Amino acid sequence: MATARGASEPGTIVAAHGRRYVIEVAGGERLDCVPRGKRSEVACGDRVGIRRTAANQGVIETLAPRSSLFYRSDAFRQKIVAANVSQVVVVLATSPTFYEELLNRCLVAAECGGARAVIVLNKCDLPTASQALDDLGVYAALGYPVVPLRAREHVNELVPWLAGQTSVLVGQSGMGKSTIINMLLPEARVPTAEVSSALDSGRHTTTHATLHRLAPDTSVIDSPGMQEFGLHHLRQTDVDAAFPEFRPFIGRCRFANCRHLQEPDCAIDAATASGHVARRRLAAYRSIVRDLPRVS
Ligand SMILES: Nc1nc2c(ncn2[C@@H]2O[C@H](COP(=O)(O)OP(=O)(O)O)[C@@H](O)[C@H]2O)c(=O)[nH]1
Ligand SMILES: [Mg+2]
Ligand SMILES: [Zn+2]
Incomplete structure:
Protein backbone atom coordinates (compact mmCIF):
# COMPACT_ATOMS: atom_id res chain seq x y z
CA MET A 1 0.00 0.00 0.00
CA ALA A 2 1.41 3.37 -0.96
CA THR A 3 2.06 5.85 1.82
CA ALA A 4 -0.17 8.88 1.60
CA ARG A 5 1.48 11.96 0.17
CA GLY A 6 2.55 14.22 3.00
CA ALA A 7 3.36 11.56 5.61
CA SER A 8 7.00 11.01 6.57
CA GLU A 9 8.50 7.76 5.39
CA PRO A 10 11.80 6.04 6.31
CA GLY A 11 14.39 5.25 3.64
CA THR A 12 18.09 4.69 2.99
CA ILE A 13 20.30 6.79 0.72
CA VAL A 14 21.61 4.45 -1.99
CA ALA A 15 23.21 7.03 -4.28
CA ALA A 16 24.49 10.56 -3.82
CA HIS A 17 25.17 12.85 -6.80
CA GLY A 18 25.97 16.27 -5.43
CA ARG A 19 22.73 17.55 -3.95
CA ARG A 20 20.52 14.88 -5.50
CA TYR A 21 19.97 11.60 -3.74
CA VAL A 22 18.36 8.30 -4.60
CA ILE A 23 16.48 6.93 -1.61
CA GLU A 24 15.31 3.36 -1.27
CA VAL A 25 12.12 2.96 0.75
CA ALA A 26 10.33 -0.12 2.09
CA GLY A 27 9.64 -2.66 -0.65
CA GLY A 28 12.64 -1.50 -2.69
CA GLU A 29 11.01 1.46 -4.44
CA ARG A 30 13.51 4.21 -5.31
CA LEU A 31 12.82 7.92 -5.22
CA ASP A 32 14.78 10.98 -6.35
CA CYS A 33 15.14 13.31 -3.41
CA VAL A 34 16.70 16.61 -2.45
CA PRO A 35 17.49 17.74 1.08
CA ARG A 36 15.21 20.34 2.57
CA GLY A 37 17.90 22.69 3.86
CA LYS A 38 20.54 24.47 1.79
CA ARG A 39 23.42 22.34 3.02
CA SER A 40 23.50 18.67 2.25
CA GLU A 41 25.11 16.86 5.12
CA VAL A 42 23.81 13.43 4.30
CA ALA A 43 25.60 10.67 2.43
CA CYS A 44 25.26 7.22 0.97
CA GLY A 45 24.20 4.78 3.69
CA ASP A 46 22.33 7.38 5.72
CA ARG A 47 18.88 6.49 7.02
CA VAL A 48 16.51 9.37 6.52
CA GLY A 49 12.88 10.35 6.74
CA ILE A 50 11.42 11.63 3.48
CA ARG A 51 8.22 13.32 2.41
CA ARG A 52 6.91 12.55 -1.09
CA THR A 53 6.36 15.55 -3.32
CA ALA A 54 5.51 13.81 -6.63
CA ALA A 55 5.27 10.30 -8.06
CA ASN A 56 8.95 9.37 -7.77
CA GLN A 57 10.22 12.36 -5.87
CA GLY A 58 10.60 13.55 -2.36
CA VAL A 59 12.31 15.79 0.12
CA ILE A 60 14.66 14.58 2.85
CA GLU A 61 13.36 15.90 6.13
CA THR A 62 15.08 14.01 8.91
CA LEU A 63 18.33 12.16 9.49
CA ALA A 64 18.51 9.14 11.81
CA PRO A 65 21.42 8.80 14.26
CA ARG A 66 24.43 7.11 12.63
CA SER A 67 26.21 3.99 13.83
CA SER A 68 29.40 5.06 12.06
CA LEU A 69 30.65 7.87 9.87
CA PHE A 70 33.53 7.56 7.43
CA TYR A 71 34.68 10.94 6.23
CA ARG A 72 37.61 13.07 5.22
CA SER A 73 38.20 16.78 5.51
CA ASP A 74 40.62 19.53 4.61
CA ALA A 75 40.98 23.00 6.07
CA PHE A 76 37.81 24.17 4.33
CA ARG A 77 35.27 21.42 4.23
CA GLN A 78 34.40 17.90 5.15
CA LYS A 79 33.34 15.22 2.74
CA ILE A 80 31.31 12.32 4.05
CA VAL A 81 32.24 9.19 2.10
CA ALA A 82 29.64 6.90 3.66
CA ALA A 83 27.48 6.60 6.76
CA ASN A 84 26.40 3.57 8.81
CA VAL A 85 29.03 1.27 7.34
CA SER A 86 30.28 -1.53 9.57
CA GLN A 87 33.41 -1.99 7.50
CA VAL A 88 35.84 -0.04 5.33
CA VAL A 89 37.49 -2.10 2.59
CA VAL A 90 40.65 -0.37 1.39
CA VAL A 91 41.36 -1.57 -2.14
CA LEU A 92 45.05 -1.60 -3.13
CA ALA A 93 46.67 -3.18 -6.16
CA THR A 94 50.06 -4.61 -7.00
CA SER A 95 50.17 -2.12 -9.87
CA PRO A 96 50.03 0.85 -10.27
CA THR A 97 51.87 1.53 -7.00
CA PHE A 98 49.55 2.49 -4.20
CA TYR A 99 50.18 5.35 -1.80
CA GLU A 100 50.84 3.82 1.57
CA GLU A 101 50.04 7.14 3.20
CA LEU A 102 46.52 6.94 1.79
CA LEU A 103 46.14 3.43 3.22
CA ASN A 104 47.18 4.68 6.66
CA ARG A 105 44.82 7.60 6.50
CA CYS A 106 41.92 5.33 5.55
CA LEU A 107 42.76 3.03 8.47
CA VAL A 108 42.78 5.98 10.87
CA ALA A 109 39.46 7.27 9.52
CA ALA A 110 37.94 3.81 9.90
CA GLU A 111 39.19 3.42 13.49
CA CYS A 112 37.98 6.90 14.43
CA GLY A 113 34.68 6.57 12.57
CA GLY A 114 33.65 3.35 14.28
CA ALA A 115 34.13 0.88 11.42
CA ARG A 116 36.29 -2.21 11.03
CA ALA A 117 38.97 -2.10 8.31
CA VAL A 118 39.91 -4.79 5.79
CA ILE A 119 42.72 -4.42 3.25
CA VAL A 120 42.35 -5.94 -0.22
CA LEU A 121 45.41 -6.41 -2.40
CA ASN A 122 44.04 -6.73 -5.91
CA LYS A 123 45.80 -7.77 -9.16
CA CYS A 124 47.65 -10.61 -7.44
CA ASP A 125 47.94 -12.23 -10.88
CA LEU A 126 50.77 -9.76 -11.64
CA PRO A 127 54.42 -10.60 -10.87
CA THR A 128 54.73 -7.79 -8.30
CA ALA A 129 52.28 -9.59 -6.00
CA SER A 130 54.72 -11.23 -3.60
CA GLN A 131 56.63 -7.99 -2.98
CA ALA A 132 53.39 -6.07 -2.40
CA LEU A 133 52.10 -8.74 -0.01
CA ASP A 134 55.39 -8.59 1.92
CA ASP A 135 55.02 -4.84 2.21
CA LEU A 136 51.58 -5.32 3.73
CA GLY A 137 52.95 -7.70 6.38
CA VAL A 138 53.21 -4.73 8.76
CA TYR A 139 49.43 -4.28 8.58
CA ALA A 140 48.64 -7.98 8.86
CA ALA A 141 50.79 -8.08 12.03
CA LEU A 142 48.67 -5.25 13.46
CA GLY A 143 45.57 -7.39 12.97
CA TYR A 144 44.18 -5.90 9.77
CA PRO A 145 42.97 -8.67 7.48
CA VAL A 146 44.85 -8.60 4.17
CA VAL A 147 42.89 -10.31 1.40
CA PRO A 148 44.77 -11.11 -1.85
CA LEU A 149 42.53 -10.89 -4.90
CA ARG A 150 42.50 -11.30 -8.69
CA ALA A 151 39.27 -9.48 -9.29
CA ARG A 152 39.37 -9.87 -13.06
CA GLU A 153 39.11 -13.65 -12.51
CA HIS A 154 36.93 -13.90 -9.39
CA VAL A 155 36.36 -12.37 -5.97
CA ASN A 156 35.77 -15.56 -3.97
CA GLU A 157 38.26 -14.63 -1.23
CA LEU A 158 36.46 -11.37 -0.54
CA VAL A 159 32.90 -12.70 -0.34
CA PRO A 160 33.13 -14.12 3.22
CA TRP A 161 34.50 -10.80 4.50
CA LEU A 162 31.50 -8.93 3.12
CA ALA A 163 28.77 -11.28 4.39
CA GLY A 164 26.48 -9.64 6.92
CA GLN A 165 28.30 -6.29 6.65
CA THR A 166 27.69 -2.90 5.14
CA SER A 167 31.03 -2.16 3.49
CA VAL A 168 32.42 0.84 1.67
CA LEU A 169 35.13 0.24 -0.94
CA VAL A 170 37.73 3.01 -0.95
CA GLY A 171 41.02 3.61 -2.69
CA GLN A 172 42.83 5.33 -5.52
CA SER A 173 41.33 4.99 -8.95
CA GLY A 174 42.76 2.18 -11.05
CA MET A 175 42.97 -0.31 -8.15
CA GLY A 176 39.95 -2.32 -9.33
CA LYS A 177 37.01 -1.19 -7.20
CA SER A 178 34.58 -1.16 -10.11
CA THR A 179 35.86 -4.54 -11.30
CA ILE A 180 35.14 -5.95 -7.83
CA ILE A 181 31.60 -4.51 -7.80
CA ASN A 182 30.90 -5.98 -11.24
CA MET A 183 32.14 -9.40 -10.13
CA LEU A 184 29.96 -9.26 -7.03
CA LEU A 185 26.96 -7.93 -8.93
CA PRO A 186 27.14 -8.48 -12.70
CA GLU A 187 23.89 -6.57 -13.16
CA ALA A 188 25.47 -3.42 -11.66
CA ARG A 189 27.57 -2.97 -14.86
CA VAL A 190 29.73 -0.27 -13.33
CA PRO A 191 32.04 1.17 -15.99
CA THR A 192 35.69 0.14 -15.55
CA ALA A 193 38.78 1.65 -17.12
CA GLU A 194 38.53 -0.44 -20.36
CA VAL A 195 34.92 0.41 -21.07
CA SER A 196 35.55 4.11 -20.96
CA SER A 197 38.78 4.04 -22.95
CA ALA A 198 36.90 2.01 -25.59
CA LEU A 199 34.31 4.75 -25.69
CA ASP A 200 37.12 7.28 -25.43
CA SER A 201 34.97 9.25 -23.08
CA GLY A 202 37.66 9.56 -20.43
CA ARG A 203 34.87 9.32 -17.91
CA HIS A 204 35.66 6.00 -16.31
CA THR A 205 35.96 7.43 -12.86
CA THR A 206 33.11 6.78 -10.50
CA THR A 207 31.88 10.25 -9.64
CA HIS A 208 29.47 9.41 -6.87
CA ALA A 209 28.91 6.84 -4.17
CA THR A 210 26.40 4.06 -4.79
CA LEU A 211 25.07 1.42 -2.42
CA HIS A 212 24.55 -2.05 -3.90
CA ARG A 213 22.65 -4.79 -2.06
CA LEU A 214 24.19 -8.26 -2.26
CA ALA A 215 21.73 -9.82 0.19
CA PRO A 216 19.15 -8.44 2.65
CA ASP A 217 21.86 -8.07 5.34
CA THR A 218 24.82 -7.40 3.04
CA SER A 219 25.60 -4.27 1.04
CA VAL A 220 28.58 -2.65 -0.59
CA ILE A 221 29.10 1.04 -1.30
CA ASP A 222 31.32 1.95 -4.27
CA SER A 223 33.00 5.31 -3.73
CA PRO A 224 34.84 7.66 -6.12
CA GLY A 225 38.59 7.11 -6.32
CA MET A 226 40.61 9.37 -4.05
CA GLN A 227 44.19 10.62 -4.15
CA GLU A 228 44.17 12.46 -0.87
CA PHE A 229 42.54 11.86 2.44
CA GLY A 230 42.53 14.84 4.79
CA LEU A 231 41.93 14.25 8.48
CA HIS A 232 41.63 17.82 9.71
CA HIS A 233 38.66 16.97 11.88
CA LEU A 234 40.67 14.76 14.22
CA ARG A 235 42.48 15.62 17.42
N1 LIG B 1 45.78 -7.62 -13.96
C1 LIG B 1 44.66 -7.28 -13.33
N2 LIG B 1 44.01 -6.15 -13.69
C2 LIG B 1 42.88 -5.84 -13.02
C3 LIG B 1 42.36 -6.65 -11.98
N3 LIG B 1 41.24 -6.05 -11.50
C4 LIG B 1 41.06 -4.91 -12.22
N4 LIG B 1 42.05 -4.79 -13.15
C5 LIG B 1 42.21 -3.71 -14.16
O1 LIG B 1 42.58 -2.51 -13.52
C6 LIG B 1 42.03 -1.39 -14.23
C7 LIG B 1 41.25 -0.48 -13.28
O2 LIG B 1 40.11 -1.19 -12.80
P1 LIG B 1 38.79 -0.44 -12.29
O3 LIG B 1 37.88 -1.49 -11.77
O4 LIG B 1 38.28 0.49 -13.33
O5 LIG B 1 39.43 0.40 -11.07
P2 LIG B 1 38.77 1.52 -10.12
O6 LIG B 1 39.23 2.83 -10.66
O7 LIG B 1 39.35 1.26 -8.76
O8 LIG B 1 37.29 1.36 -10.16
C8 LIG B 1 41.17 -1.98 -15.32
O9 LIG B 1 41.93 -1.97 -16.49
C9 LIG B 1 40.90 -3.38 -14.83
O10 LIG B 1 40.65 -4.32 -15.86
C10 LIG B 1 43.07 -7.84 -11.63
O11 LIG B 1 42.72 -8.61 -10.73
N5 LIG B 1 44.23 -8.10 -12.34
MG1 LIG C 1 35.83 2.82 -10.67
ZN1 LIG D 1 56.43 11.13 22.17
Missing part, protein backbone atom coordinates in the same frame (compact mmCIF):
# COMPACT_ATOMS: atom_id res chain seq x y z
CA GLN A 236 45.88 14.19 18.17
CA THR A 237 44.44 11.89 20.85
CA ASP A 238 42.13 10.40 18.18
CA VAL A 239 45.10 9.75 15.92
CA ASP A 240 47.10 8.21 18.80
CA ALA A 241 44.23 5.85 19.54
CA ALA A 242 44.05 4.78 15.88
CA PHE A 243 47.62 3.41 15.99
CA PRO A 244 47.12 0.26 18.07
CA GLU A 245 50.87 -0.49 18.24
CA PHE A 246 51.44 2.84 20.06
CA ARG A 247 49.27 1.81 23.03
CA PRO A 248 51.98 0.31 25.26
CA PHE A 249 54.09 3.47 24.85
CA ILE A 250 51.50 6.23 25.21
CA GLY A 251 52.08 8.26 28.39
CA ARG A 252 55.75 7.27 28.60
CA CYS A 253 57.26 10.23 26.75
CA ARG A 254 59.20 12.86 28.71
CA PHE A 255 56.57 15.50 27.92
CA ALA A 256 52.95 14.76 28.72
CA ASN A 257 51.88 16.69 25.60
CA CYS A 258 54.51 15.05 23.36
CA ARG A 259 53.39 15.07 19.70
CA HIS A 260 55.94 12.37 18.84
CA LEU A 261 57.36 14.54 16.07
CA GLN A 262 60.87 15.43 17.24
CA GLU A 263 60.61 15.90 21.00
CA PRO A 264 63.45 14.57 23.17
CA ASP A 265 62.89 11.28 25.05
CA CYS A 266 59.86 10.37 22.99
CA ALA A 267 58.72 6.83 23.84
CA ILE A 268 57.20 6.29 20.39
CA ASP A 269 60.45 7.32 18.73
CA ALA A 270 62.34 4.91 21.01
CA ALA A 271 59.83 2.13 20.23
CA THR A 272 60.49 2.72 16.54
CA ALA A 273 64.26 2.59 17.03
CA SER A 274 63.90 -0.74 18.87
CA GLY A 275 61.67 -2.18 16.16
CA HIS A 276 58.37 -2.25 18.09
CA VAL A 277 56.81 0.29 15.76
CA ALA A 278 57.36 0.18 11.99
CA ARG A 279 59.15 3.22 10.56
CA ARG A 280 56.55 3.54 7.82
CA ARG A 281 53.80 3.73 10.42
CA LEU A 282 55.57 6.41 12.43
CA ALA A 283 56.14 8.37 9.21
CA ALA A 284 52.43 8.14 8.37
CA TYR A 285 51.51 9.16 11.92
CA ARG A 286 53.78 12.20 11.75
CA SER A 287 52.41 13.31 8.42
CA ILE A 288 48.86 13.15 9.78
CA VAL A 289 49.74 15.02 12.99
CA ARG A 290 51.69 17.73 11.15
CA ASP A 291 48.58 18.44 9.08
CA LEU A 292 46.27 18.85 12.08
CA PRO A 293 45.20 22.38 12.88
CA ARG A 294 47.16 23.59 15.92
CA VAL A 295 44.92 24.11 18.91
CA SER A 296 47.52 25.58 21.28
